[in-house]
Amino acid sequence: MSDLLERLRGRGWRMTSQRRVVAEVLDGEHVHLTADEVHARAARRLPEISRATVYNTLGELVSLGEVVEVSTDGRAKRYDPNAHRPHQHLVCSGCGTIRDVHATGDPLADLPAEERFGFTVSGVEVTYRGLCPACA
Template sequence: MKARSQPQDEQHLTEQLGATGLRLTPQRQQVYDVLLHKRDHPTAEEVFIRAKKAMPEISHATVYNCLDALVKSGLARQVTLDRGATRYCPNMHEHGHFHCSSCETVFDVDLPAQAMKLPKGFKAEHFDIAIHGICPDCDSK
């Protein structure tokens, strides 16, 4: 129901963006709100449509800019599956994505947080895991 973030979120936003040398603007706030409000891994286009409801003047380029700002500041992640548009996810917990091949829904799934062993010398900054399969709902149909 809420259309805006709570004050503590705003504080957090300002800090995280600030640490990357970026400002908190109404647009970035709005885009972040959209991500938090419905965590269904929307595409940039979807975010644009949703953000427009509260902020009709917002532009396409701004949505991309805001999403990039959020990603750079560690407030959201990009989720790329197959050849379609990139999706966005505000869940910064270490997690993977389960993509149902039937209904196309994307679910967050916990990871065994296992030490993903890498060859000597490689330094991992973060990883994205995309699992493709069938979700319980589709499986029972």
């Protein structure tokens, strides 16, 4: 993701300081932040950045496929900057922590045509649930 800024500029984006800071916050993190967490971290470097701008920028990064939105609990969505490497999520039912994991197998191949009901299937998300060592 380190060349994210270049890719965005290449797509005709106007590069503002706000967008740069949001992208850098995501880039530096290996956890999956909520929009408010992104806003809080961005505001440490750019105190006047508004929530609306963070939401807008995150939404744009999602529609460009640079980050993935994950909503595992019906509360705040989280943003996963690791969009270019397929992976699954392991969520702790105790504390809500999300870890990226890599499973074998291809769930898309496990859905036979007669179970697709005419849908054009484009992707699949796999979420494992359990308790982390600290919560167990």
